Amino acid sequence: MTDITRRHILGAGVAFAGTMAMPAILRAQTGPIKLGTLTPLTGSGGSYGPSMANTVKKAADEINKAGGILGRQLLIISEDDQTSPEAGLRAARKLIDIDKVSAIIGTWASAVTTAVVPVCSQSGVFLSTVSGAEPITLLPHQGFLIRTQPTTTLQGTKFGEFALSANAKTVAFVSPQTPFTESQFAALTKTVTAAGGKTTSLIYDDKKTTLRTEVDQVLRGKPDAIVMGGYTNDTAVLVRDLYRANYRGSLFGFGYSVNKQLVDALPADVSEGIYTLSPSPAEGSNAYKNVSRLLGVDSPDTYSCQVYDHLNLIAMAMAVGKGDTGTIIKNNVRKVSQGGGERVETAVDGLKLIADGKKVDYDGASGPCDFTDIGDITDAKFRYEQVKGGKITLLKIA
Amino acid sequence: MLTYILFMLVVGSIYALLAQSLMLSWGLAGLVNLGLAGFFAVGAYASAMLTTWEQAPILVGVSVAVLAGGLAGLLVCFSTLRLRDDYLAIVTLGFAEIVRIVASNEVWLTGGTDGISGVPVMIARDTGVWFHLGTLLITVAAVILVYVLQRRLLASPWGRALRAVREDQTVASVAGKSIVRFKAQAFSLAAAIAGLAGALYGHYTSYVAPDQFQPLITIYIFLAVTAGGNARPAGAVLGAYLLVAFLEATRFLAEIAPGVTALQAAALREIAVGIGLVIVLTLRPDGLLPERSQKAPAS
Incomplete structure (x- = not known):
């Protein structure tokens, strides 16, 4: 097995480089x-x-x-x-x-x-x-x-309005660091402070297996509502630790993270009452x-x-x-x-x-699908749901 | 097709730089460096921040990236002086995670998880295939430069002393060699090479973000160096190109496998990478190009 010489490698290299000289295949106008x-x-x-x-x-x-x-x-x-x-x-x-x-x-x-x-x-x-x-x-x-x-700005605003509608005055935003964390929190804060409330935010590491210290830190501010910005796996950890810490306020999460998978994985009384918000598919x-x-x-x-x-x-x-x-x-x-x-x-x-x-x-499965010049959708409906007795139940679509 | 091959060759060259970095610190100095992705990130960020936000010339950015990588290496090395083997591995892995998490969270400094987009490129993008070809020539030149440098270093008394330190610190120290100095030099130089790789990567893809520097990159490079031979520059370079070829080849193999869904194909590819490593380690435990024993000079 020691027969690989420098000459062989050079030879293979030249052969490989030779393939680069081949003409690019023209785009076929027939076929799939x-x-x-x-x-x-x-x-x-x-x-x-x-x-x-x-x-x-x-x-x-x-x-x-x-x-x-x-x-x-x-x-x-x-x-x-x-x-x-x-x-x-x-x-x-x-x-x-x-x-x-x-x-x-x-x-x-x-x-x-x-x-x-x-x-x-x-x-x-x-x-x-x-x-x-x-x-x-x-x-x-x-x-x-x-x-x-x-x-995400629109989603942050909707979260703010949703929390306000549940009579929340102090809203804590708890999320891992993602490209949309900042804009979402800014939009949430704008909505909540405009109604006289206040917001705090805490960024956690989404790879941790327990978030107890983060939960304690959030609860010190005695928030009426907590908005969770993570994905399914880390949100499950967060929800569990909030339950253990005996948190009594309301919880809000994205529909894509507080989904059937999460609700099935947790006992019914742990996930009870979580509100979720998601861009509504046109059900x-x-x-x-x-x-x-x-x-x-x-x-x-x-x-x-x-x-x-x-x-x-x-x-x-x-x-x-x-x-x-x-x-x-x-x-x-x-x-x-x-x-x-x-x-x-x-x-x-x-x-x-x-x-x-x-x-x-x-008009599609996710909504009317109309786009602005830069490619954003012009109109989106949101789906408001709540976990009740281990089932996600629809509150409204608006 | 041509663009694809050129793109993969550039990626292979970046990997080849990283592999040479790992070869120097791990293969020659015996310092298990799981923080490779961290030094890669330091270089990428240093150059991207300078050239994108401060409009510095790319050459300045790349030079600063090399320096920043080297300095970071020195810092890590001095904070781990007493550590070897597993302990060093854990600390360096921690370093890479620190870099990634700082880059994600210190938004004022690094732009956070949005990353830095629109990093200037070395060859104008609208030149079509020349953009890839030109970048390839630059990265290959960098690979050759580092290769020649490493060959010179290895043949020199410095290289011999470094291997002595790797084999037995006590003996080397009894022979009057400063262990700390050799380790620090090797580690710092290795980190500088990784910094160079990071800068070139950023200037090719025009985008630098924390997610690019996950520990997976380090694992890939370990795979490349193990396969190629961890104590020879040629082995590291060969291993890196082979790795990219292998990673991409699994893509096409998974595609022709009958009755496999996209998800199963993705899983099969990950399995293939693991099996590949096992096969290489079974058949050629020292890699394709094992270390040559050097004869002592005649006199």
Whole structure:
């Protein structure tokens, strides 16, 4: 096994370098239209990404069964961003350069999205994301970006109003450090202080297995309400330690962290009474029912609903623009998402209408899906829920 | 395709710099440095902050990054003088986590978890493939420079003394070698190389954020150095390029595996990395290019 000489290595190196001189394969105009999903399948986002990738794949299958787009089939290639900007960037490069996808769907962590945006806009690949951090749509993306997640500022404001409606005067914001922590707390504070209340914030390390000292510190301020800004795993730890510390005020959390998984993992009286807030999927809409049917679950999560909408919008934008490039998607996505036309809830219906030369306006599983010039959604409904007796029950959608 | 290969070669070159850093501190000086990601981050942040916010030229940023890495290395080394093996490993791992957590939380200094976007690049981005090719040439030049430097150092009496310190501190000390000085020099130099790697990475991807410097990077580099040979610069460089090739190859293998969902494919890739390491350690415990025993000079 010692026969690897420097000469061999040099030889292999030269051979490898030689491959670089080969001409790039020209983009095929026939064959399937390729789209990529880049969701976290492993790492801290690993509990959200798999069903997102699954939704896109199944939704694409339905479009294919109905005849595809412009007579061509959709091919979905799923990559794992490992919830890391470094790995995410490598995966994005593979999707763009090897698979030649026209669009990447579903980046989840804000840091991954920020890393991938310049690569996409430079390569003319359309990117649709579910990241909520404020600065993302302000990046120089030349229009190649849309997101269906309401910005974190809006979510912070809603949390403030929600807490006030539960008669809270002092509100503590407890969260791990994330790209949206600051903007969310600022918006929360603005809302609460405007109504004469006050706020405090505490940042914890989301990898700790107990948060008892943090809980003690928060409770010293005797808050009427605690808003929890973390994800499922660390929120479970926080809720448990708050219960142990005998906290009697009201608790507020994101719908994506205080979810069925968390409620099932904790005894019913620990999670009792937690209020949750989430960007509301358009429950009752056909699009929402479709996602539910595709995934085989009663209440699909907001991210799966959002990527379902991404795929539908991209599919219809390509049909309207009669082409398969990222630029065509960019130029046409707002023609199918807003601005009047026949209201459709699936791409399958929309594609038929487009083929007949009609205008469409897509309303999706995550909401009306109308976008501003920089790619934010213009309108979002929120879903207010409360945990009662180990079940998440709906309070209102507004 | 071409862009993809160039991109991976640049990433491989960055890894090759990190691998050489680890080879120096771990393979030659025997200092297990689990804080590699930390020094990588220090370099990336130093250069990104200077060039993005203070509009300093990139060359200045990179130089400061090398210095900052070296200084951080010196600091860690002097605070761990009495530690070796497992204890040193734990402290350095702690250092990397401190860097990451400080970078996440000291928003006024580092921009927090948003990171620093829009870091200036070395070759203009709108030059298409030249952007990647030019950056590749620069990073490969850096790899070669560090490689030549390491070869010179290793062949010198300094390199021999360093290996003596690694093999047996007491004997080296009896022979009149200052253990502390050798360790500090090696560790600091290694950290400076990692700082250089960080700066180049930031100037290629234009984005620096705490999430990029998770301990996983350190593990990857340990894998690369173990596979290539942990006491030879050529081994470290080879290992790094092979690692990137392997990581990317698993992507395509997982894709052609029949009847595997995206989630299972992701898990399979992680399994493949683990199996790869086990195979390398079984077949070639000293790596592909094991250390050559040096003959004593004739006189």
